[in-house]
Amino acid sequence: MRLFKYRFLQTVRDRAPLFWALLFPLIMATFFYLSFWSMSSDGLGDGEATWSAVPVAVHDPGAGGQDAAYFREFLRQMDRDLLDIRAYDTEAEKLAALADDHITGVFYVDAEPSLKVSRQSINASVLQSLLDAYTRNADILRSVMRDHPEKVASAALAISAQRDHIVDVDLGGKTMNPNIAYFFALIAYTCLSGAYMGVSASFQGQANLSALGSRRSVTPTSKLRLVLTDLAALVIIHFFNIMVLTLYIRYALQIPLGIPMARIAQINLMGSVVGVSIGIILGCTSKAGMGMKMGLCVLASLFPAFLAGLMYAGMKNIIEQHAPIVNRLNPAAVLADTYYSLSVFDDMARFHRNMLILLAMSAILVTVAFVQLRRERYDSI
C-alpha cells in the first residue's frame, strides 16, 4: 500500500505526462465542442433568423447509380433551406459563376459526391460541412444496412432530419448525431495517452534505462511486486483521467453520449489498461532516450486515434470498407467502436465482442509489458 501511495503521488505530481493524458484531451474536447458541436446543434439554431441560403450549382451527369440518387435527393431536400441551388446549363457556366463569386460552390453528383469551391469562406465551410455530414450519414446508412437491416427506415429518416442539423433519431441507442464520433475518438485517444505515464514508469523500473531503475532493482522487493504496484497505480490514475474527460464532455459540454456512465466506466477502465501497457512496452523495448520515447508515445496514441476518426470522423468507416482487420487490431478504433455501438445502436453483441477484443489486447499487452519489465539481469547498463 505504501509503494502504491508513493507511485500514486509521484505520478500525479509529474506534470508532463499528466498534461498529455488529461489536460490536452480536455482542451481538445473544448475545441471540438466550439468547432462543430455548438455549430451543429445550437449555433445554427441561434442564427436561423438571419440565415440566408448559400448559393450553389449542382453538376449532375446522371451517373453513379443508387449512391448518386441518395445524394441527389439529399440536395433536393436542402434546396431553399440551407442551399440556394441555381440553374446553369453547362459545367463551364457553373465554373464561371463560381469564379465570379455568383455562387459559393459546385456540388458534383456521383457515387462519391464532391464539392468545388473558389476560395475559403464561412459559406464554403458550411458547404464542406454539409458534404461531410452527408458522407458520414451515408456511411452510417451503409453500416446500418449491413448490421441492422430492420432499422434502415429509421436511418433514412435520420438522414432526412439532417436538414435541421440536429440528428436525434432512435436506432435503439440514444443518439445519431454524426459529430459524436469525434468525441468517442477523443476518449479513445485519451485511453491510449496513458502510454505517456507508462513510459515514465518503465524508465524508472529498468536498470538499463535509468539510475532509478538500478536502485530499485537492487532492493529486496521483488520485481513482480514493483511492476504490479506501478501498473495498478497508473491504471487507476489514468482511469480517473479518462473519467474526468468523459464527465466533462457529458456534463460540462452537455453532449449526450447516449451510454450509461457505468458502461462507459467499464470501457474506460479497459482503455486505461491498454494505454498504460502500451507505454510500458514502448518504454522498455529499447534503450532510446526519454525524449525519443515520448515522441513514440505521440505516434502510438495519435496515429491510432487518427485511424479511429479523431481528425476525420469518416476515417474509421473508410478503413472498415477497405481493411476491416485494421479496425479490429487498432485499440483506438475498437474503443471508439465500443462507445459508438452502444450509443447509436445499443448493440450489446458488438459491445461484448469489442470488450473481448480489448480484454485480449490488455492481456497480451500486460503480459508483454511484464515480461519486459521483470528482466533481472542485463547485458549492459
Next chain:
Amino acid sequence: MIQIENLVKRYGELVALDHLNLEIREGEIFGLLGPNGSGKTTLINCILALLKFEKGTVTVLGQQMKPTSYQIKRQIGVVMQEVAVFDQMSVKENIDYFCGLYVKEKIRREQLVEEAIDFVGLRSHEHMRPKKLSGGLLRRLNIACGVAHKPRLIILDEPTVAVDPQTRNKILEGIQQMNREGSTIIYTSHYMEEVEQICTRIAIIDHGRVLATGTNEELKLMIKPRENISVQAIALDEAQLADIRSLPHVLDMGYDEQNLRVRFNSDEHNLIQLLNYFKDKRIPFGRVFSERPTLNDVFLEITGTALRD
C-alpha cells in the same frame, strides 16, 4: 564478505572484466581505484547481480549472488554514481520510499528515516523537492536513500563526483562513521586522495583486471623506494647542477632558475645530503619540500601510465 573468482564480463569484443579475482573482508573500507572505464562500475553491477557475465562466481555473505537473493540484498545498501531519486517526491518521501523497499515494519522504518535525515544533514530541507536542492545536498540525499536502512554492506560508486570540497569532506566523514558503526564499505573512485584518506584496503583496477591489492602502505612498498624534493634556490650554475646530479640515488632533476626539483630512487637520507651540499657550497636557499610516493606513483609504476580521467 565478498568473494569474486575468475570473473569475466564482455561487451561484444570489449573485455570489461578480465578473469578478475577479489576478496573483500568484513569491516573494511575497501577502495576500488581505477580510471574511468577501468571496469569499476561493471564490477559493482556484477556483484549486485544486475549484469550478466560470461564466467566466474560472485559470492556475497557466503552465498552465490543472484537477482532473487532477497535475503542478501536486504543487507546491502547501494549509492549509485548517478543521483537516483524521484523528482516529484520530497527529500523525506524519497528516503522513506527507498528505506521501505528494505524495511517493512513501519515504526522501525520511521525511526531509520529520521536518523538518515539527520545523518546527511538534510533536516531543514526534508520537505523540499530534489530539484530545489544544490548539487551537494542532492548527493547527500542520494546517499541517504541508499543507506537509510543501515545495511551491513554499503557500496558507494563514485559518490563525490562533481561536489564541492566541503560536501566531499562531509561525505567522506560520513562513510568513516558508517564503517565505525559496523558497516563494510566498498568505495569506488578515481580520486586517489579520497581513497588514500579513508580506505583501509585498496585494489587498483585497470582494463578489467586487479593490478594490485593491499593497504595504502603495502601498495607503496610494492614500488621502488622514491622521494621527490623541491628546493627554492636562485641562480644555480651549471657546475652546481652537475654536482647535484651526481649525488647518490638521483634519478633525474629539473631547474627553472628559481626552483630545483630532484627525484631520488631511494627514500632515505636524500634531504640531508642535498641540504648538506647547499650548506657546504654556501648556496642560499628558501623553502624545501619533500614528497613521499603517492598512489599515483604506484599506479604509474604498475600501469606505466598516469591515472587518466
